[in-house]
Amino acid sequence: xxxxxxxxxxxxxxxxxxxxxxxxxxxxxxxxRKVKKNALFFVKGAAFRKEFLFSALQKxxxxxxxxxxxxxDCPRIRVTDIRLAMPLIAKEFYQNPAARFMLTGxxxxxxxxxxxxxxxNIFAEHFGEDFVGMISTNEASNGKKQIxxxxxxxxxxxxxxxFDDFAKSGVKAAVMEVxxxxxxxxxxxxxxxxxxxxxxxxxxxxxxxxxxxxxxYKNAKLKMLTLCxxxxxxxxxxxxxxxxxxxxxxxxxxxxxxxxxxxxxxxxILTKRGASFKxxxxxxxxxxxxxxxxxxxxVYNALAAVVCAYLCEIPISAIKKGLYETEIDGRMEIIEKDxxxxxxxxxxxxxxxSAVFDYVEKFYPESKKICLFGCQGNKAYDRRTELPExxxxxxxxxxxxxxDPAKEDPGKILDExxxxxxxxxxxxxxxxxxxxxxxxxxxxxxxxxxxxxxxxGHEHTQIVGNKTVFYKGDMDTAKDELExx
Numbered sequence: 487x488x489x490x491x492x493x494x495x496x497x498x499x500x501x502x503x504x505x506x507x508x509x510x511x512x513x514x515x516x517x518x519r520k521v522k523k524n525a526l527f528f529v530k531g532a533a534f535r536k537e538f539l540f541s542a543l544q545k546x547x548x549x550x551x552x553x554x555x556x557x558x559d560c561p562r563i564r565v566t567d568i569r570l571a572m573p574l575i576a577k578e579f580y581q582n583p584a585a586r587f588m589l590t591g592x593x594x595x596x597x598x599x600x601x602x603x604x605x606x607n608i609f610a611e612h613f614g615e616d617f618v619g620m621i622s623t624n625e626a627s628n629g630k631k632q633i634x635x636x637x638x639x640x641x642x643x644x645x646x647x648x649f650d651d652f653a654k655s656g657v658k659a660a661v662m663e664v665x666x667x668x669x670x671x672x673x674x675x676x677x678x679x680x681x682x683x684x685x686x687x688x689x690x691x692x693x694x695x696x697x698x699x700x701x702x703y704k705n706a707k708l709k710m711l712t713l714c715x716x717x718x719x720x721x722x723x724x725x726x727x728x729x730x731x732x733x734x735x736x737x738x739x740x741x742x743x744x745x746x747x748x749x750x751x752x753x754x755i756l757t758k759r760g761a762s763f764k765x766x767x768x769x770x771x772x773x774x775x776x777x778x779x780x781x782x783x784x785v786y787n788a789l790a791a792v793v794c795a796y797l798c799e800i801p802i803s804a805i806k807k808g809l810y811e812t813e814i815d816g817r818m819e820i821i822e823k824d825x826x827x828x829x830x831x832x833x834x835x836x837x838x839x840s841a842v843f844d845y846v847e848k849f850y851p852e853s854k855k856i857c858l859f860g861c862q863g864n865k866a867y868d869r870r871t872e873l874p875e876x877x878x879x880x881x882x883x884x885x886x887x888x889x890d891p892a893k894e895d896p897g898k899i900l901d902e903x904x905x906x907x908x909x910x911x912x913x914x915x916x917x918x919x920x921x922x923x924x925x926x927x928x929x930x931x932x933x934x935x936x937x938x939x940x941x942x943g944h945e946h947t948q949i950v951g952n953k954t955v956f957y958k959g960d961m962d963t964a965k966d967e968l969e970x971x
Contacts, residue, residue: 487511487579489526489549489561495578496563501571507561509548514579516572516643521545526575528643529553530568551575569642569672576646577676583646583653584660585678587619590794591664593710594685594720596837597787598638598663599623600779600817601683604791605661608808612800619652619660621645623832624815624944628655639668642675659798670706674713681794682714682735685786687725688837708732718793720786721747739769739797741789749793754785758849759820761785765792773802776810780818781845816943818842819961823968825933827853830961832943834862834889836872842938843880850936857881858927858960859940860889860920861903863896863949870902873940878910881938883930886916887923889941890949920948921963928967939964 489508496502511526518538521527527542529552539556549561553568565571577584592601602622609618616629621640626633628651635644639662652660664682668674687707704725711717711733719729722742730738741749753764753774760778763785770792777788788809795805819830827850833839839859846855857877861870877884886903888896900916907914917923924939931937939960946959958966 487526489563492526492551492575492578493563495574496565496571499570499574501565501567501574503564503566504555505563507549509561511548514576514643515542516641518542518545521547524548526551528568528572529556530572567672570675573642573646573672573675573677576643580646580650582678583649586653587657588659588680588798589678590659590661590681590683590798591674591677591679591710591714592661592683592685592790593664593666593669593707594683595688595835596841597685597783597790598665599832600784600787600812600814601685601790601794602661602663603814604788604809604812605794607812608791608795608800608805609659609661609798611808611811612804613658617656617658619648619655619657619662621648621660621662623663628652628657630655637667638663638665639673642673645673645677661794664710666703666706669709670702677713679714681716681718681797682710683718683790683794684710684723684726684729685720685790686723686837687729688835704728711735711738716797718790718797720790722786739793741793742786749789749796751785751789754782756780756782756785756848761788763789765789769796770802773806775806778810778813780820780849781841783841784818814944816945816961818845819943821961821965821968825935826928826931826968827936828928828939828961828964828968829936830939830943830964832941832945834859834873834941835866835869836876839873839876839940840880842940843876846936846938847880852934854883854932854935855881855938856883856885856927856931856935857938857940858885858887858923860887861899862890862941863892863894863899865892870899871906874903874907875910878907878912881912884912884914885923885927885930886914887920888918888948889920892949893951896950920960921958924960924963925967928964937964 493505513522513525516528518541521542523546525547527547527550551563592598599622606620618629623638626635715736717733717735717738719740721740739748748768750767751763755762762776764774821828833842942960947954948957
């Protein structure tokens with residue numbers, strides 16, 4: 487692809503400032519470690535250093551694109567917004583691969599991963615596993631093999647590389663989580679989503695490295711329904727009216743329990759290990775669905791998946807079977823042994839935390855509740871106030887521990903959370919080593935008690951400083967402790 491053609495594309499979108507030189511590039515990247523000969527190198531990010539550009543050019547990059555001119559004599563383009571330029575150019579370079587399959591994007595404070603897996607399983611039931619793509623917090627896959635990625639929603643260039651893989655692999659339908667950061671920084675701009683799903687919204691992800699305010703976080707989420715043909719909205723959510731008002735998609739479909747929902751869940755029956763519900767409304771008439779994931783919040787997740795699948799013209803029988811077969815590691819994963827109930831869940835914000843406690847209070851009202859959690863470093867500082875407040879009110883005993891301290895001092899994070907926990911009357915212990923903390927929480931439980939291990943879910947790593955280190959995992963550690971007793 488010629489640099490001049492790229493400049494013309496940018497000019498049409500009013501992103502071009504200037505172009506100097508010409509060359510024909512054969513790859514695109516924003517990672518200087520992955521530069522190939524004749525690559526177009528994208529300069530982005532506040533932490534970018536000029537030596538990264540020198541390194542890219544030394545490795546064979548033929549030119550670069552950036553918001554400023556670095557004074558290096560080589561082909562280059564200057565743009566007004568590199569974050570918008572990246573998906574625009576990637577879409578053209580890979581020849582709009584996402585238009586070759588049905589793509590659904592899912593956003594919300596809670597439930598993105600669960601809905602993504604539910605839809606993946608439904609699509610697999612209809613098309614076959616080899617023809618379904620997925621990008622989630624847990625993994626990325628083209629149906630035939632796993633694909634390496636970073637973050638919930640990758641940067642625009644690697645994201646389009648994944649889309650290209652999907653298209654070349656024969657994927658017929660794909661589903662992906664769309665994070666607020668991806669929406670805020672335009673990673674998914676110009677992506678041709680068939681369906682865009684809005685699940686829910688509550689204050690979260692507010693920090694200097696994420697969103698500076700709840701309003702900014704909310705506005706990022708609102709973008710989802712400007713990128714799709716079909717907007718799918720949880721009408722029971724308190725921000726639903728704002729979401730619908732901001733939407734520019736061709737059609738809006740609502741779901742929930744309210745009478746005016748297009749897809750309405752009725753006759754909901756919750757059990758310790760799942761739920762059943764009937765879907766009625768404008769499009770589906772009195773069809774009963776079952777799931778093997780506990781909690782009322784998972785009924786909403788399942789209902790969202792039903793709507794998406796229906797709009798993709800998946801048969802009801804395949805939707806039912808795909809939903810029923812969905813189980814996800816680290817999402818309301820429950821085991822029972824010796825009279826103890828262990829719940830492992832990825833819950834790490836106030837909405838998720840409260841939802842799990844609601845489930846416990848409904849099905850284990852007389853049980854002693856032991857809750858283990860920590861708060862992540864360098865992000866979502868409000869959680870350090872909200873989570874201990876909820877745990878202090880709902881739990882009988884709390885175990886404070888670490889959870890991805892990143893570049894912050896783990897001890898200082900724990901101290902901050904502890905200070906807020908002290909404002910409640912709950913008894914607690916502070917054990918920085920997470921494996922030791924999990925073992926303690928499980929060993930402290932007696933017959934009939936419930937242990938809620940929150941935050942890590944499926945993860946087998948801890949982020950400490952700049953390193954990602956191995957961690958056995960909450961469920962595996964809990965099982966080891968149960969086996970040894």
